Amino acid sequence: MADRPRFGPAGVPALFRILGAKLPDVPGLLREEGLDAFEYQAVQWGQKPQMRQEVAEKLGSEARKNDVLLSLHGTYYVNLSGKKEVVEASKRRLIACATAAQWMGAYVVVFHPGFYGRVEKSEAFGNCVKALKEVRSAMDSLGIGKVKLGPETMGRVFQVGTLDEIMALCETVEQTQLVIDWAHLHARHQGRFRKADDFRDVVVEVERRLGTEAARNMHCHFSKIEYTDKGERRHHILDEARYGPDFQMLAEVIADFNLRPVMICETPLLDIDAVKIRDMLGRVVKERQNGSTG
Numbered sequence: 001m002a003d004r005p006r007f008g009p010a011g012v013p014a015l016f017r018i019l020g021a022k023l024p025d026v027p028g029l030l031r032e033e034g035l036d037a038f039e040y041q042a043v044q045w046g047q048k049p050q051m052r053q054e055v056a057e058k059l060g061s062e063a064r065k066n067d068v069l070l071s072l073h074g075t076y077y078v079n080l081s082g083k084k085e086v087v088e089a090s091k092r093r094l095i096a097c098a099t100a101a102q103w104m105g106a107y108v109v110v111f112h113p114g115f116y117g118r119v120e121k122s123e124a125f126g127n128c129v130k131a132l133k134e135v136r137s138a139m140d141s142l143g144i145g146k147v148k149l150g151p152e153t154m155g156r157v158f159q160v161g162t163l164d165e166i167m168a169l170c171e172t173v174e175q176t177q178l179v180i181d182w183a184h185l186h187a188r189h190q191g192r193f194r195k196a197d198d199f200r201d202v203v204v205e206v207e208r209r210l211g212t213e214a215a216r217n218m219h220c221h222f223s224k225i226e227y228t229d230k231g232e233r234r235h236h237i238l239d240e241a242r243y244g245p246d247f248q249m250l251a252e253v254i255a256d257f258n259l260r261p262v263m264i265c266e267t268p269l270l271d272i273d274a275v276k277i278r279d280m281l282g283r284v285v286k287e288r289q290n291g292s293t294g
Helices: 014-018 023-032 053-065 084-104 121-141 163-172 182-188 196-210 212-216 247-257 270-293
Strands: 006-009 037-041 069-073 108-111 148-151 179-181 219-222 224-228 231-236 262-265
Touching: 006 270, 014 023, 014 270, 023 037, 023 053, 037 262, 053 069, 053 084, 069 084, 069 262, 084 108, 084 121, 108 219, 121 148, 121 163, 148 163, 163 179, 163 196, 179 182, 182 219, 182 224, 182 231, 196 212, 196 247, 247 270, 262 270
Parallel strands: 006 037, 006 262, 037 069, 069 108, 108 148, 179 219, 219 262
Antiparallel strands: 224 231
16 A cells, blocks of 8 residues: 555666666666656466565565565466366466565555456356455465455456456455556547546546545556557557547546555556656646645
8 A cells, every 4th residue: 555656667677677787676776766666577477486585575675775665467377267277277376476475575466367258257257256265365374465466457358357347356355456457448448538537437436336545545557558449459658649548637636536546657668657657647736736825
């Protein structure tokens, strides 16, 4: 849970790699840019943690030193509504990600729940609930219960991950964290966010369903996005005006509701665009403050 709006990249920015930075160097470099969140990418992981515990602990130590909030994006190889063997492997992969998240002090494991496949959408959702409860129980028994599980809104129409489904998972499974990918919702619904009220409607619905604190403390992903009739195609940088959604509109809603989201940038310019959206929100907040005192 963030104490203020926080901004950071989804993974290690390209320039950091060019500079030869090691993983524990990342929080300090982000802090130099004025960023204060970092989502480690475990997206290719298998059924065991694919990093050494001492490296994860060093990353966590540097993050705390630099006031950078950590999250972890879990493996893409998860389908909680697949065949039995697929679900069991998916559960082990999520537990591996949660284990590493605890090592580094990441507060949430973000993940994609699964696919509808050939079953009814309601059945696929029920399968995800059952499997996720089993993951949660296993995590508790392994002593990693403090790490939250963060189901994410998804960008393709064949994926479990509508806003309603993700909120329902959070209502049903304990120790979960709502993860709103605004670009995914924009793509899944063929350009959903065309005005500030479209963003506002989502916040109002989250508050109605999950409560004020859940709305204030959303974990978010943001980028511009290209889509087809099936949903998400690819992410784009903020300066590509032909693509949406427009962060300026979301910034107005964040300021209106006094939200404090963790905003993870997923554009190809990870840290550069993270700084841009941070500054956009800062300008909106400053304008509101000047207006109230003028």
